[in-house]
Amino acid sequence: MAGLSAQEMKYEAQLAYEALASADAPGYTDKQWSILLTQAQENLVLSLCRSGMDAEELGRRAISKLIEEVTDPVIESYNIIDSAYRVILEDDYLHILKDTANQEVQVKPVSYDFLHANFENPFEAPSNKEYWRLVGKQSVIIVTNGVNLDSYKIVYVRRPKPIITVAGKSTSPLEIEGYTGLRNCELDHSVHRIIVSEAANLALAYTRNVNQ
Secondary structure (H helix, E strand, C coil): CCCCCHHHHHHHHHHHHHHHCCCCCCCCCHHHHHHHHHHHHHHHHHHHHHHCHHHCHHHHHHCHHHEEEECCCCEEECCCCCCEEEEECCCCEEEEEEEEECCCEEEEECCHHHHHHHCCCCCCCCCCCEEEEEEECCEEEEECCCCCCCCEEEEEEECCCCCECCCCCCCCCCEECCEECCECCCCCHHHHHHHHHHHHHHHHHHHHHHHC
């Protein structure tokens, strides 16, 4: 099944919003609906990632097209922390599903507070079976047990491309996040109406905030 087109999603979101809002509630433009649907889409992806994509079939199917694998990212030295390396992530990175270092070493996500509290603790330090990972801006910091980081493999969920509900005029095309032209939702059809409902609720929340 192809699911809903971007224009159909906008139409259903408008109907849901009008049913939730009062009769005199303000409407939204094509660009605003595109932004609302795009935001609702990303909210859903993040929610599925946080709840564990493998926990249910719906989650796996919904974001299957967004899963990417990188086996040869750029690795740089990171001199602020001993035995640490910065790995540059793709621009569309959103959430890490799985990563391994130096071919087979598991990677444990940790916080900066954990790092500072346990870095010199021999019972918590990185080992030859498990390194540490801290998330930075468009990069991750991998802390090893003193060895070089020679390789890093990551499976991640990328950000979905925006939903754009109208092609726009060639002289002034509707642009969302650098994309122009009519764009349908990338996610599986099974979650299209969940996105529609979320977009309608976002529209209602914005309307109420403006009216307060």
